Amino acid sequence: MKVILILLTALALIACSEGPESPRGFSLPEGNVEAGKAVFISYQCLSCHTLQGVADSNAEQHLPKKVPLGGDVTKIKTYGELVSSIINPSHKIAPGFKREGYIDDDGQSLMRNYNDVMTVNELVDLVAFLQPQYNLKPFNRTNYPKYFP
Numbered sequence: 001m002k003v004i005l006i007l008l009t010a011l012a013l014i015a016c017s018e019g020p021e022s023p024r025g026f027s028l029p030e031g032n033v034e035a036g037k038a039v040f041i042s043y044q045c046l047s048c049h050t051l052q053g054v055a056d057s058n059a060e061q062h063l064p065k066k067v068p069l070g071g072d073v074t075k076i077k078t079y080g081e082l083v084s085s086i087i088n089p090s091h092k093i094a095p096g097f098k099r100e101g102y103i104d105d106d107g108q109s110l111m112r113n114y115n116d117v118m119t120v121n122e123l124v125d126l127v128a129f130l131q132p133q134y135n136l137k138p139f140n141r142t143n144y145p146k147y148f149p
């Protein structure tokens with residue numbers, strides 16, 4: 001019985017992820033990392049973000065504290081996630097930033113909307129630049145002592 005329940009739940013989950021809003025079929029053309037860095041700097045992402053290895057800008061700061069991008073993560077940041085974070089920042093607020101100073105009264109991200117100004121090529125390059133800034137942290141395995149019967 002339990003097994004059937006688990007199977008049904010799994011099926012339901014698969015079914016959901018295949019809806020018209022699923023990321024299935026999403027693919028970006030290859031981007032240019034150097035060009036992406038130039039996009040990152042010219043759109044002044046650094047006025048709200050920090051990124052290791054990229055000097056902070058003197059641009060006016062808009063947030064209580066800058067939101068770090070890149071660094072150690074436990075799960076790969078996919079192109080899809082990065083694109084969503086840029087063109088639809090409020091779809092999922094970055095962990096730890098669902099609070100005053102980072103979202104408005106309606107719970108929307110205070111991140112600037114670039115959709116009317118950024119070209120698709122710029123977006124593709126930007127994502128190619130940002131993705132490798134995330135280091136996948138190796139999974140810390142629990143070392144159980146050997147079992148001697």
Ligand code: HEC
Binds near residue numbers: 046086090097102103
């Ligand atoms: C006015 C401030 C502001 C600017 C400018 C800004 N952002 Fe953001 N950004 C935020 C805030 C606040 C968050 C956290 C809330 C959220 O998830 O939207 C965020 C989140 C993100 C995230 C998700 C981070 C995560 O760990 O999930 C990415 C990626 C990102 N921004 C990229 C960019 C890029 C690229 C630019 C420049 C094109 C940019 N941002 C410009 C405010 C800004």
